[in-house]
Amino acid sequence: MSEPLKPRAPRRHTLSVCLICKNEADRIEPCLQSVAGWADELIVFDSGSTDGTVEIVRRYTDQLWITDWPGYGPQRQRSLEAASGEYVFTIDADERVTPELRAQIDAELARETVPCAVYRMPWGPIFFGKRLRFGGRYASPQARLFRREGAEFPMAQVHETLKFPPGPVGRLSGRLDHDSYRDxxxxxxxxxxxxxxxxxxxxxxxxxxxxxxxxxxxxxxxxxxxxxxxxxxxxxxxxxxxxxxxxxxxxxxxxxxxxxxxxxxxxxxxxxxxxxxxxxxx
Structure with missing residues (x-):
C-alpha cells in the first residue's frame, strides 16, 4: 500500500500523469494511489483489459480511454496527446511515486520558471520481494517528467524513448519504485x-x-x-x-x-x- 498523500505545496505549473496499461488489476491500485489527488489530471489508456483493471481505474479518474494496442510508442504518444498539463509525468502500473519524489517535483513546478525541460530520476528496483541496492540496468535514471510542448514518443513497438523537448535536463534524487515482475x-x-x-x-x-x-x-x-x-x-x-x-x-x-x-x-x-x-x- 502506498503512503497516503500529504497536502501538496501550491504549484505554478500544471502536471498531467499519463499511464498505459492492460490486465494490471493485481497491482495497478498502489500505482494509482501514488499519483491520484497529486496530479492535476490522471490520464489512462487501457488496451482491452479483461481482469477488472478498468473498474479500478475508474475509481481514480474519469479520463480513461479504452483502445486497441498499436505498440508501446504509439500508445504513449496517444496518452501524451490527451494531456493538457504544462508538464507530464509518465508512469507504468508496476511503479510507485515515492513521497520524496512527489515533494521534489512539487518544488520544481512551484518555481516561477521551471529550470529544466526534462527531469531524470532513479528507479528503485524491487526484485522478487526485496529492493536491490544497485540494480544493474535498472539503476539507470529514468526521464519521466518533462515539458509537454515539444515532447514526442517515437512509433517504436517496444523500448520507446522519449524525444526530449528543447531545454536543459535536470536530475531529481527522489526514487520511482519499480516492482516489474510478478513471478x-x-x-x-x-x-x-x-x-x-x-x-x-x-x-x-x-x-x-x-x-x-x-x-x-x-x-x-x-x-x-x-x-x-x-x-x-x-x-x-x-x-x-x-x-x-x-x-x-x-x-x-x-x-x-x-x-x-x-x-x-x-x-x-x-x-x-x-x-x-x-x-x-x-
Whole structure:
C-alpha cells in the first residue's frame, strides 16, 4: 500500500500523469494511489483489459480511454496527446511515486520558471520481494517528467524513448519504485515478448547477425550487469538477475538469427519511417 498523500505545496505549473496499461488489476491500485489527488489530471489508456483493471481505474479518474494496442510508442504518444498539463509525468502500473519524489517535483513546478525541460530520476528496483541496492540496468535514471510542448514518443513497438523537448535536463534524487515482475514466469514471458519485438525491429532496420553473436552477447551482458553495473553486490538476487538479463540479450539476437534463417521479410510496422510517423489523438 502506498503512503497516503500529504497536502501538496501550491504549484505554478500544471502536471498531467499519463499511464498505459492492460490486465494490471493485481497491482495497478498502489500505482494509482501514488499519483491520484497529486496530479492535476490522471490520464489512462487501457488496451482491452479483461481482469477488472478498468473498474479500478475508474475509481481514480474519469479520463480513461479504452483502445486497441498499436505498440508501446504509439500508445504513449496517444496518452501524451490527451494531456493538457504544462508538464507530464509518465508512469507504468508496476511503479510507485515515492513521497520524496512527489515533494521534489512539487518544488520544481512551484518555481516561477521551471529550470529544466526534462527531469531524470532513479528507479528503485524491487526484485522478487526485496529492493536491490544497485540494480544493474535498472539503476539507470529514468526521464519521466518533462515539458509537454515539444515532447514526442517515437512509433517504436517496444523500448520507446522519449524525444526530449528543447531545454536543459535536470536530475531529481527522489526514487520511482519499480516492482516489474510478478513471478519468474512473468519475467521470462516478458523478456521473450520484448526480445521477439526487438528482433523484428532490427530486421526492419537491416541489421544482421551470426550464429556466434547470441552466446557472445550472453557473456558480455553478464559481465556488464554483474561486475560493471554492480549486481554482484546485490547477493543471490543480483546473480539471478544478471543471468536473466543475459538470457534476454541472448534471445534478442537468437530471434534475429532465426528470422534470417527462415527468410522472413521485414514487417512494415517496424520500418524506420513508421517509427517516426505520428499517430492521431484519442
Amino acid at each position: 519468474y514466469r512473468h519475467m521470462v514471458d516478458k523478456h521473450t515478448q520484448y526480445a521477439w519485438l526487438l528482433a523484428q525491429e532490427k530486421l526492419a532496420r537491416g541489421k544482421r547477425t551470426t550464429i556466434f553473436t547470441p552466446p557472445l552477447r550472453f557473456v558480455w551482458e553478464f559481465i556488464l550487469q554483474y561486475l560493471i553495473r554492480g549486481l554482484v553486490l546485490d547477493g543471490r538476487r543480483g546473480f539471478l538477475l544478471a543471468v536473466l538479463l543475459s538470457q534476454y540479450a541472448y534471445h534478442k539476437y537468437a530471434a534475429l538469427y532465426t528470422l534470417q534463417l527462415s527468410g522472413a521479410k521485414p514487417d512494415p510496422k517496424f520500418a524506420p519511417e513508421n517509427r517516426q510517423r505520428r499517430v492521431g489523438g484519442p
